[in-house]
Amino acid sequence: xxxxxxxxxxxxxxxxxxxxxxxxxxxxWLNTHRKxxxxxxxxxxxxxxxxxxxxxxxxxxxxxxxxxxxxxDIGAFKTLDINPWLLSGLDxxxxxxxxxxxxxxxxxxxxxxxxxxxxSLRNALSTHPEQLCNWFEQNGSRAExxxxxxxxxxxxxxxxxxxxxxxxxxxxxxxxxxxxGRNHSLxxxxxxLVVLESGAGATLIERYVGGDPSSGFxxxxxxxxxxxxxxxxxxxxxxENEGTHHLCTIFLSQYERSHYRGTxxxxxxxxxxxxxxxxxxxxxxxxxxxxxxxxxDAQLNDFHLxxxxxxxxxxxxxxxxxILHGKGRAVxxxxxxxxxxxxxxxxxLSNDNLMLTRSAEVDTKPQLEIYxxxxxxxxxxxxxxIDPAQLFYLRSRGIDREKALTMLSLGFAAGISSEIxxxxxxxxxxxxxxxxxxx
Amino acid sequence: xxxxxxxxxxxxxxxYEHGFVTxxxxxxxxxxxxxxxxxxxxxxxxxxxWLLEARLKAYRHWLNMTDPEWAKLKHPQIDYQAxxxxxxxxxxxxxPESLDEVDPELIAAYNRLGIPLExxxxxxxxxxxxxxxxxxxxxxxxxxLAKAGVIFCSFSEAVRHHPELVRKYLGxxxxxxxxxxxxxxxxxxxxxxxxxxxxxxxxxxxxxSYFRINEANTGQFERTLIVAEEGSHVSYLEGCTxxxxxxxxxxxxxxxxxxxTDATIKYSTVQNWYPGDADGRGGxxxxxxxxxxxxxxxxxxxxxxxxxxxxxxxxxxxxxxRGDDSVGEFHSVAVTRAGQQADTGTKMIHMxxxxxxxxxxxxxxxxxxxxxxxxxxxxxPKAENARNHTRCDSLLxxxxxxxxxxxxxxVKNPSxxxxxxxxxxxxxxxxxxxxxxxxxxxxxxxxxxxxxxCKEVFRxxxxxxxxxxxxxxxxxxxxxxx
Numbered sequence: 001x002x003x004x005x006x007x008x009x010x011x012x013x014x015x016x017x018x019x020x021x022x023x024x025x026x027x028x029w030l031n032t033h034r035k036x037x038x039x040x041x042x043x044x045x046x047x048x049x050x051x052x053x054x055x056x057x058x059x060x061x062x063x064x065x066x067x068x069x070x071x072x073d074i075g076a077f078k079t080l081d082i083n084p085w086l087l088s089g090l091d092x093x094x095x096x097x098x099x100x101x102x103x104x105x106x107x108x109x110x111x112x113x114x115x116x117x118x119x120s121l122r123n124a125l126s127t128h129p130e131q132l133c134n135w136f137e138q139n140g141s142r143a144e145x146x147x148x149x150x151x152x153x154x155x156x157x158x159x160x161x162x163x164x165x166x167x168x169x170x171x172x173x174x175x176x177x178x179x180x181g182r183n184h185s186l187x188x189x190x191x192x193l194v195v196l197e198s199g200a201g202a203t204l205i206e207r208y209v210g211g212d213p214s215s216g217f218x219x220x221x222x223x224x225x226x227x228x229x230x231x232x233x234x235x236x237x238x239x240e241n242e243g244t245h246h247l248c249t250i251f252l253s254q255y256e257r258s259h260y261r262g263t264x265x266x267x268x269x270x271x272x273x274x275x276x277x278x279x280x281x282x283x284x285x286x287x288x289x290x291x292x293x294x295x296x297d298a299q300l301n302d303f304h305l306x307x308x309x310x311x312x313x314x315x316x317x318x319x320x321x322x323i324l325h326g327k328g329r330a331v332x333x334x335x336x337x338x339x340x341x342x343x344x345x346x347x348x349l350s351n352d353n354l355m356l357t358r359s360a361e362v363d364t365k366p367q368l369e370i371y372x373x374x375x376x377x378x379x380x381x382x383x384x385x386i387d388p389a390q391l392f393y394l395r396s397r398g399i400d401r402e403k404a405l406t407m408l409s410l411g412f413a414a415g416i417s418s419e420i421x422x423x424x425x426x427x428x429x430x431x432x433x434x435x436x437x438x439x
Numbered sequence: 440x441x442x443x444x445x446x447x448x449x450x451x452x453x454x455y456e457h458g459f460v461t462x463x464x465x466x467x468x469x470x471x472x473x474x475x476x477x478x479x480x481x482x483x484x485x486x487x488x489w490l491l492e493a494r495l496k497a498y499r500h501w502l503n504m505t506d507p508e509w510a511k512l513k514h515p516q517i518d519y520q521a522x523x524x525x526x527x528x529x530x531x532x533x534x535p536e537s538l539d540e541v542d543p544e545l546i547a548a549y550n551r552l553g554i555p556l557e558x559x560x561x562x563x564x565x566x567x568x569x570x571x572x573x574x575x576x577x578x579x580x581x582x583x584l585a586k587a588g589v590i591f592c593s594f595s596e597a598v599r600h601h602p603e604l605v606r607k608y609l610g611x612x613x614x615x616x617x618x619x620x621x622x623x624x625x626x627x628x629x630x631x632x633x634x635x636x637x638x639x640x641x642x643x644x645x646x647x648s649y650f651r652i653n654e655a656n657t658g659q660f661e662r663t664l665i666v667a668e669e670g671s672h673v674s675y676l677e678g679c680t681x682x683x684x685x686x687x688x689x690x691x692x693x694x695x696x697x698x699x700t701d702a703t704i705k706y707s708t709v710q711n712w713y714p715g716d717a718d719g720r721g722g723x724x725x726x727x728x729x730x731x732x733x734x735x736x737x738x739x740x741x742x743x744x745x746x747x748x749x750x751x752x753x754x755x756x757x758x759x760x761r762g763d764d765s766v767g768e769f770h771s772v773a774v775t776r777a778g779q780q781a782d783t784g785t786k787m788i789h790m791x792x793x794x795x796x797x798x799x800x801x802x803x804x805x806x807x808x809x810x811x812x813x814x815x816x817x818x819x820p821k822a823e824n825a826r827n828h829t830r831c832d833s834l835l836x837x838x839x840x841x842x843x844x845x846x847x848x849x850v851k852n853p854s855x856x857x858x859x860x861x862x863x864x865x866x867x868x869x870x871x872x873x874x875x876x877x878x879x880x881x882x883x884x885x886x887x888x889x890x891x892x893c894k895e896v897f898r899x900x901x902x903x904x905x906x907x908x909x910x911x912x913x914x915x916x917x918x919x920x921x
Contacts, residue, residue: 052509324853343838355853358820366859368844373835373865383818383850383857 002048002060007146010063011041014187018069018154024125029133030155037143037152044146056331056363057273057302059146062245067187067217069154070099077103077180085176085209090424092174092205093118099181100188100218101157111171115164118173121191124160131162135193135223139251142221148249151189151221158191161204163230168201172422177208179216179240186216193223196230196258203233205425210241210268220248226258228282233261235425239432240268242299249275254314256282263420265429266293266301267436273302280307280314280342291320292416292429294436295328295360302331305349309342318349321416323409323437324360332364334379340371349379354386354412356405356437402438409437468525474498477626480525484595484630487602497615497625504619510782511811511843512751514724522689524627524660587643589673590635594662597633604635608666612695612732612759620691620726620753624660628693631662636671636702645901647676661692667702669735674705676904688713690749691726700735700762705743707900709908711915712748714779717806722750722779729756733765733791741768742785743899745908747915750779755813757786760794760825767796770896772908774915775808775840784814784845789822789855798829801893804840811843818855825852831861834892886913 015038024030047054077098082105086094093112096103102120112118117128124132143149159175177190196202208218218240226232240246246269254260266272278287293301307316322330330353338345353362366379386408394404413433420426468479477498481491506517584591590601597605615625636642667673690712698704706729715722725748731740742756758767769785787796802810812831833842844861866888874884890897893912897905 340838353850355850358853360853361849361851363850364848366844366846366861368833368861368863369841370833370835370843370863371841373838373840375835375863375865377863378861379844380860381846381848381857382859383848383855385853385856 001050002046002063004044004046006063007044007046008041010066011146011150013066014069014150015153018156018187021069022154022156023122027125027129027133029136030125033136033141034153034155037141037149040141040143040149044149047146053304053333057300062217062271065185065215065217067185070101070181070186070188074098074101074103082176082178085178085211087174087424087428090172090174090422092172093169094174094176095120095159096176096178097157097190098178099186100177100190102159113164113167113169115167116169117160117162119160121155121158121160121193128160128162132160132193135195139223142223142251147219147247148221151191151219151249154189155191156189158193161192161194161202163196163200163202165197166199167197169203172203172205174205174207177206177218178211179209179214179218179244180211181214181216182212183214184216185214187219188216189219189221191221194232195225196227196232198228198230198255200227201231203235203422205235205422206237208236208238208240208246208268210239210244212241213243214241215243215245215270217245218247222248222250224250224252224260226252226254226260226285228256229258230255231259231261233421234263235420235422236262236264236274237425237429238264238266238268238272238274240272242268242270242296244269244272246272247275248273250277252276252278252287254278254280254282254285254287257284257286259286261288262290263416264289264291264303265416266291266303267432269301270298271300273304275304276306278305278307278316280309280316281311283311283313285311285314287314287316289316289318290416290419292413292433293320293322293330294433295322295324295326295330296436297326297328299326300329300331303333305334306337307335307347308337308339309345309347310339312341312343312345314342315346316348319416320351321413322351322353322362323356323413324353324362325356325437327357327359329360330362330364332362333367334365335367335369336377336379338370338372338375338377343372343374345372345375345377347375347377351381352412353381353383354409355383356385356409406434406437410434466526468523470523471520472522472524472627476524480627480629483525484598486598489606490598493610493615494626497622498627500615501619501622501626504622507619510753510813511809511845512753512780512782514751514780517689517724519623525629583643587640588637589640589642590633591646592633594628594631594633594664597664601633601635604666605633605664608664608695608697610695612697612730613693613728618728621693621728624662624691624693624728628660628662631664631692633663634665634673634675636667636673638668639670640668641671642673645674645676647678659688659690659692663692663694665695665704665706666697667699667704669699670701671699672703674707674901676707676901678709678711678904678907689724689726692728694727694729694756696731696740698731698733698735698738698740698765701737702735703739703741704731705741705901706731706756707904708742708744708746709904709911710744710746710748710752711911714748714777715750717777723748724751725749725753726751727754729754730759731757731767732759733762733767733794735762736764736791738762738765740766741770741899743770743896744772744783745896745900745911746771746773746781746783747911749781752779752781752783754783755785757788758796759788759790760796760822761790763791764793765791766794768899769796769798769800770899771800772803772893772896772912773801773810774803774805774912775810776805776915778807780809782811782813784812786815787817787827789816789818789825789827792821792823792825794822794825796827798827798831799895800831801896802831802833802842803836803889803892804833804842805836807839809841809843811845812861813845815847815849816857816859818850818852818857820851822852823854825855827855827857829859831859832892833861833863834889835863835865
């Protein structure tokens with residue numbers, strides 16, 4: 001079992017490896033935050049089975065590995081042709097990250113409204129230091145567990161998206177994370193900040209794609225704040241190499257009548273986990289989180305979702321679907337908390353799993369924690385295999401078994417994938433899903 | 440809905456009906472726990488050496504364990520040295536041969552609780568093994584049971600007369616290493632009930648044991664063991680009430696059920712121990728380990744519980760579905776009000792092929808009550824075609840209570856089908872309106888709705904208990920919801 005000492009060793013190793021190469025050394029507030037994160041290490045709990053949130057997801061394999069901090073020198077990638085990784089037919093404002101560093105590509109942001117900022121974090125440290133400083137002062141270091149602390153202690157690059165009052169972006173924003181580690185096990189830790197002022201609206205796509213085979217560790221941390229009436233449509237497509245360790249921690253806070261609509265798709269990674277913490281702070285906020293995951297041989301996919309209704313009249317909808325094949329393992333933990341005075345909360349949580357093979361395993365835990373009485377909360381979960389009657393129906397119409405299984409699996413997933421409003425992305429998800437199910 | 444608010448206030452202030460202390464001379468060990476205590480308990484019960492050894496082994500293991508903290512419960516640290524681990528009504532010589540020999544004050548106590556032993560003997564046809572604090576004082580209906588070959592006696596008696604059976608099954612379902620409270624129980628258990636149904640026998644009557652805690656500061660550590668041999672059938676009823684007092688009382692019982700091939704065990708509980716006062720002071724701490732083992736093909740174990748009492752309920756009646764085609768059931772109504780806390784649920788471990796389990800849990804929270812359902816459904820790789828359906832509903836009355844659902848689902852076999860659904864809501868305005876519009880008073884309407892909410896569970900109870908449970912629910916929520 002993981003001990004605190006083991007964890008500390010691992011942390012300190014990576015700290016010493018990376019610490020020499022951080023931007024913004026002249027910024028006092030940033031150094032303070034990094035330092036605070038470092039100093040919280042002794043208080044961190046050991047992430048072993050005794051931690052409810054880590055009960056089914058072992059980090060033992062991860063801690064046995066020592067990762068190499070990604071080089072900040074991206075000169076070698078300046079001439080990189082990114083076209084093979086782009087989605088065809090998607091017109092978007094785009095940032096491309098290679099091994100966690102933002103490429104200085106000739107970005108075409110000319111039609112980006114004046115009141116909107118889309119930039120790499122490194123850039124923003126010099127262009128918008130005050131804004132970042134304020135943010136970190138208000139929100140703290142986000143040093144809650146070993147991994148968020150490591151990210152916070154080594155804030156390096158990432159993305160800043162800030163959209164001003166009542167500005168609604170017509171075009172989506174695409175963030176592409178590429179891994180070109182050349183067989184090294186790299187430690188990559190992007191830090192993202194998304195702030196939508198009141199009445200603002202945007203569509204954000206984050207895609208994590210392979211490149212070189214890797215067994216690296218990608219430790220993302222994203223903070224999202226939606227002010228009153230703001231609306232964010234957020235897509236994440238995690239399609240990394242099947243050797244990668246991928247962790248993405250999201251802190252979402254929502255104000256009055258804001259609307260978050262997230263679709264989180266997870267196909268890749270050997271060990272992949274998403275920790276999503278949503279806080280509905282003011283009345284009328286609406287939070288929708290949908291998810292789709294597949295796991296095959298030697299893959300573990302974990303979705304941890306914590307939605308807290310802290311104000312009255314908020315709505316949350318969580319719907320996750322998983323397809324398991326080979327020796328894949330899936331973990332789902334959805335947790336809805338309704339605070340004492342959050343009357344008229346409406347929450348629905350659902351998790352469905354389709355098991356295609358004998359050796360797959362799913363551990364699911366949909367939880368409700370409710371302290372208010374005038375609420376409408378429900379959760380449901382199912383685990384099962386393909387209905388033989390449906391299979392028979394298709395086969396009796398001359399469709400071979402393989403094809404019928406694929407059709408039924410895609411039909412199962414369609415509840416989530418068909419909700420993707422961007423055609424290019426939806427097609428990509430369907431295409432990859434088909435490959436995954438057939439694979 | 441100010442009327443409802445008023446009712447909640449009434450409810451919270453409602454005094455515990457069964458709160459009285461019966462004055463009896465007792466033989467009680469001084470508070471404290473050590474190997475010496477265990478020697479004492481064992482000596483007083485004239486136990487054989489192997490049982491003493493088992494107790495000591497458990498005690499030594501317990502010393503190295505820590506209090507579990509994962510449950511959603513808040514209570515002050517329990518001082519295990521402040522508890523007396525043995526209390527028995529004093530008696531001259533041997534045990535009472537018939538009800539006539541039982542201390543009349545005891546009988547009166549039962550009567551005040553609405554459990555007239557004599558009447559039940561005559562009218563209800565229920566055999567009662569009444570447990571007053573730690574020692575069984577009366578057992579009725581011994582004869583017809585003996586004729587059928589059924590053994591139904593106190594645990595101490597079983598140790599004396601059927602040591603081979605006790606030794607074979609004791610701890611085989613809940614080993615002493617299982618958890619903190621089960622381990623404590625294994626070390627200090629006082630008395631309890633033993634039931635053995637021989638092969639092919641259908642127990643001629645419902646068996647019942649009324650538990651009662653009486654002596655102040657006396658923890659009660661019941662041990663129940665029920666063995667149903669191949670093809671047999673038994674229904675066992677357990678009910679509890681306790682007098683009012685201020686000190687928290689620890690209760691750590693262990694119930695083990697063993698069902699062989701084609702055997703059926705139905706275990707029903709109505710629990711109405713002292714829940715503490717409006718501030719949550721006093722009240723019973725109820726940490727119970729209940730588990731059934733379906734050892735053969737087509738074994739069937741069914742748990743039904745109605746939990747209205749105790750300051751703290753920590754209880755997860757579980758089924759290990761080992762045999763192919765075996766069936767596990769769990770039906771539960773848990774009510775928390777005032778400062779009560781309940782963390783209860785079940786575990787269904789599917790190991791055999793075609794095993795089936797059903798979980799129905801109804802939680803009602805009022806006042807500042809905290810009600811948690813915590814359950815595990817595990818489908819092991821061999822659980823071919825296993826099925827589980829779980830339904831957890833919570834009803835909230837008042838805005839200072841909480842209802843929580845923590846289901847754990849682990850599936851390692853694709854042919855297994857698992858369904859879980861849960862809802863949380865308060866009594867719908869539309870439902871109330873519908874009833875009132877048809878001339879029902881608000882009180883009756885709420886009572887109707889709450890009873891409907893629990894019906895699915897109540898109908899699983901044996902007839903006599905269903906009546907009592909409904910009465911209890913009405914009584915518990917009286918003033919709050921009708």
